[in-house]
Amino acid sequence: MFSRAIGFAPSGDYWLLAHEPWRQLECAEMVNAIATEQALQGFVLLRKHLQAASLNNIMDIVFGKRYDLTEYDNEAKELHEIVREGFELLGAFNWSDHLPWLKYFFDPFRIQERCAVLVPRVKKLIKQIIMENQNNNSFKVKRSLNEDDMVAVLWEMIFRGTDTTALLIEWVMAELVLNPQVQTKIKTELDTLIGNKGVTDADIPKLPYLNAVVKETLRLHPPGPLLSWARLSTADVHLSNGMLIPANTTAMPERFLPSAGGVNVDVRGNDLRLAPFGAGIRVCPGKNLGLATVSLWVAKLVHHFEWVQNRAQPVDLSEVLKLSSEMKKPSLCCGHSKG
Numbered sequence: 216m217f218s219r220a221i222g223f224a225p226s227g228d229y230w231l232l233a234h235e236p237w238r239q240l241e242c243a244e245m246v247n248a249i250a251t252e253q254a255l256q257g258f259v260l261l262r263k264h265l266q267a268a269s270l271n272n273i274m275d276i277v278f279g280k281r282y283d284l285t286e287y288d289n290e291a292k293e294l295h296e297i298v299r300e301g302f303e304l305l306g307a308f309n310w311s312d313h314l315p316w317l318k319y320f321f322d323p324f325r326i327q328e329r330c331a332v333l334v335p336r337v338k339k340l341i342k343q344i345i346m347e348n349q350n351n352n353s354f355k356v357k358r359s360l361n362e363d364d365m366v367a368v369l370w371e372m373i374f375r376g377t378d379t380t381a382l383l384i385e386w387v388m389a390e391l392v393l394n395p396q397v398q399t400k401i402k403t404e405l406d407t408l409i410g411n412k413g414v415t416d417a418d419i420p421k422l423p424y425l426n427a428v429v430k431e432t433l434r435l436h437p438p439g440p441l442l443s444w445a446r447l448s449t450a451d452v453h454l455s456n457g458m459l460i461p462a463n464t465t466a467m468p469e470r471f472l473p474s475a476g477g478v479n480v481d482v483r484g485n486d487l488r489l490a491p492f493g494a495g496i497r498v499c500p501g502k503n504l505g506l507a508t509v510s511l512w513v514a515k516l517v518h519h520f521e522w523v524q525n526r527a528q529p530v531d532l533s534e535v536l537k538l539s540s541e542m543k544k545p546s547l548c549c550g551h552s553k554g
């Protein structure tokens with residue numbers, strides 16, 4: 216079983232190839248659902264499509280299980296809800312993390328109560344899926360972890376891997392809507408290098424501008440902003456424009472500048488100038504999956520549609536900090552099919 220879980224599978228070509236078909240399939244279904252919604256109502260609420268496809272992608276990889284995105288059954292609904300609740304709870308401010316004795320009488324966000332409700336829901340659903348798989352004989356369970364440990368590890372893969380990916384793509388698409396010249400440049404790169412065939416993982420390294428856009432989005436809207444220590448200047452820094460960033464200042468970027476450099480930075484924890492997946496022994500184990508999914512799906516979304524603002528509700532880049540930094544108002548865009 217663990218050879219199938221992302222965090223335990225070695226990175227590299229095997230890993231990418233083994234999982235590409237799922238990501239292609241999820242993305243194709245997402246593109247169809249987006250086209251249908253656009254045709255029906257003239258705009259698209261991107262986040263829900265990205266979250267649904269991302270959840271299916273992770274469930275495929277972890278359990279070999281997928282859900283029909285058009286007819287969410289009860290299990291899919293339950294899974295979707297508990298993933299969201301887990302993500303919210305992990306990102307919520309918990310007073311008793313700092314003052315443990317407070318938990319008995321001050322818990323304004325009802326963290327204890329919500330955790331107590333969530334844990335049995337997670338255990339029930341994940342155990343049920345593990346049982347189904349055992350009955351199907353489709354995967355062998357290693358007994359070195361007990362059942363509760365397995366539930367915890369598999370659950371973490373699911374809820375950590377779903378929204379980080381979906382929310383990052385939402386940020387990329389919001390920046391592309393606000394910066395049409397950047398979107399055009401990606402489109403030109405795709406038309407020149409890919410033409411009319413479908414984009415695959417193998418094409419992604421040949422698309423430097425697309426990669427630069429993803430990295431720039433990770434710089435400007437890192438899903439893990441709690442790693443903001445990485446933005447702390449350790450000494451006075453004199454910029455070429457004469458400005459001084461004094462030591463011990465947390466410097467957050469403001470402008471989206473995909474061409475400004477960073478293209479050659481390895482964002483997977485090997486270069487601390489930009490480490491949106493963390494670094495070292497606790498680096499994100501899903502970093503390759505996350506990057507591969509985001510790059511492939513953004514390429515496909517731009518290849519299939521031209522993205523513009525929905526005039527009734529322009530894109531708003533305000534952030535809200537949960538486990539991940541997400542857009543306060545989910546972005547409503549219009550994805551006009553390129554036919």
Ligand code: HEM
Pocket residue numbers: 221222273371372373375376377379380383437438439442491492493494496497498499500501502504505506509
């Ligand atoms: C674009 C997508 C993603 C981003 C930006 C991201 C970012 C991060 C960050 C910043 C951390 C904390 C690292 C640290 O503490 O130094 C982390 C940890 C983690 N991530 Fe991701 N992640 C992404 C996708 C995924 C995916 C797809 C999975 C699983 C399939 C995943 C699973 C995990 C797990 C299990 C941890 C905890 C690692 C540990 O504490 O040992 N992540 N991620």
